[in-house]
Amino acid sequence: MRTLAWTLHHNLRWRKVLAITLFGLKCALSAALAWQVAYLIAGKEAAALAAVSAVIVLQATSWQTIRKSIERVLGVFIGIALSVIIVHLLGLSALTILLTVFAAALSGLLFKPKGAYLATQIPISALLGLVVGVGEESYPALRLLGALIGGVIGTLLSLFLSPPIYAQKAQRTLVNLLEEVAQTLPTLADTVGGTVACSRQAAIYEHMHAVERKVRCSERELALGKENLRLNPWGRALQDVTENQPYLLEALEKVTRQMERIAWTVQATGQAWNELSSLHCWARRYAEILRIMGEMLEFVAERVYVITQQAQSQSAAWEYPQHSEEEAFAQLAQTQERLKEEEDALLEEKEELLIPVRNVPQTTTRASYRAVVRSSLLMDLRRMLDELEDMLVAVRQLQAG
Template sequence: MPEVPERMTHVLRRRNDPVVVQTFRSTVAAVLAYVAALRLTSDPAPLLAPLTALLVVQVTLYATLTNGMRRVVSVVAGVLIAVAFSELVGLTWWSLGLLILASLVLGRVLRVEEYVPEVAISGMLVLGVTHVTETAYVRVAETVIGAVVGTVLNLVLAPPVFVQPASAAIEDLAGRMHRLLTDISCRTAQVNRQEAVGWLHEARRLDQDIVRIDGELSRAEESTRLNPRVRQGELARLVLRSGLDTLEICAVVLRTLCRSLADLAIEREGEEGGVYPDEVAAPLCELLNDVARAVDGFGRLITAQVSASAERAEEELAQALLDGRAARERIARLLVEEMRRRPDRWQLQGALLANIDRLLDELDVERRSQMLAESLDRYQERRRERRQQPQALWHRIRGA
């Protein structure tokens, strides 16, 4: 009995999984499209309708609408070309070649994306039958039925919004960077070459996570478009996208920071003591801890802006940045003395300070607010331009 709640929790957690959502909706849409095509067409086995529904139904409503429109346009274009060829030349080897060429070119012109081959396929299937007009009607009708059923299903059963999984993934990325910085700060005094190279490899692996999270964020952005369950989808999209862009820059800087520490550790290999003497290692440890707190606070701030109040997260981030800048000034003075003792290492010391400065600047609260304001302004400007395009076109037509 104790295992039942645990299993139920796992099922509920998997309910909004993209694979589960896609499988369930595709199955239901295909069955409904088949039933509708049986009633609305004369074909005894209208399998093209469920096939279209399978291709059209996507995880998000926006993707379903765009896929439905592209598939219908591609099929209609292919059928029209086939009807024209059947009336003019019929089916020969050279007319088939011309049909395929014209269909592919027309598909590119119509911008049906992945459905470009569908234009040629529809044309060939219609051209190769005896009753061209009847086959053309049936093919278009079944395609439209499948596309309409798939679209209506996603309108009636609104797809889930994937903003929360994307925000959780971004927060997890910030958590990994926080743990890496914390680990570095704890071992600054006695780090060896193997540990420093391990940090560098861990920083490089962050790039793979960023690519994966970028895909999740793109799906989340798509799930907010035309979704009746989302009211401020554009704001959430801007918050998450700008946050991921900032963390991506921080990951690059962190990789460079780890490279500097690895070079310092390699130079010190075989010598007694750590990379830095104790009077420098302790303040550097404090500085890296403050930067780690700032990165973690930044990740929580992004999530808070999406889900709840962000005041507390913003205050914690601002305090961590304030402490980090104060610690940075202290360590800068100590590193000046260190460079006087070891002038051959001034480039590595300067790179270390420059990377920490860049991290603190990228995580700055005011900088982020300014970036969000600029992103919102650009979005509003694009919306105004889209609204003015039909009016400008109408004015040009009237002028002509």
């Protein structure tokens, strides 16, 4: 997995540079083409407005560019229409400006649910139509024409110069997260097994919390990767892989949440945890279950990476290590059986504790506390294992598709 981690890190770095360079190139080409087209149609004034619009509407993905182009054209049209109508009816004065901006602001609030940029363009275009349009009567029409030409040029270039960089980056981010969580599970297993000093339990809990927060924070990046494939003719091969991405991330987030809960349980027990783990074999058995989960999660990370590489290279000759998949599902079945045995054993102990006796000794009270701790840990382990099973099934279906 170290080689995989280095490869992913290296790919992410050069793809980030490529994305920045390509975006700058699209801005330059859009401005130049929009200026030339508008200049040939309506002259220098329209050309300048078209070049500005082409640069403004360009966004990270084609879908975002299309949305902003539509919002800009509609915003300019509504704002210009308001200014022209009010000036035509009432003339130009301070009162006219007040009424125009007030009406445009209300219109912006009305259209805000449809798009934030649309809402801001309406009052801006209305005010510019009033102020600039006094000295240049053709300005309203030129502004609308410039917005239309710039939006069309920017959209076309965004469609044809938008390789699925963000989708590929999102896939690598997902693999990185899977790998990081898989590498964190042995540390959590050591903590549960009692081989970690009490002074480090708080730090390990904070680390688990940081991993869980990192998984949650990656949702925006993965959503951008999925959006990068909308109306993108270059990213169809990644479409199926990206569709399962939110599902895998959701399952991974649930796994990390349970890991955080387990670390909190150990930390809350404090000094007594090392005593419990040293006196009772169940803590070491739980730790072993966590290590096996880490191996299964490593398998998921490797398989998602291989599927992504196959989709990008569009190679039908990619060979999958079928024995690895069989071993992963065999591990899953064995771990489910082991966890069921642990749950049954705890249930028997709980039934013994419920037998009413007089003068309950201190040892029984401690046994009750151990039962509560074990019950919490087993519940978290069961939830983690259920999520891992869903991830393994999702990866198998993704590979078959």
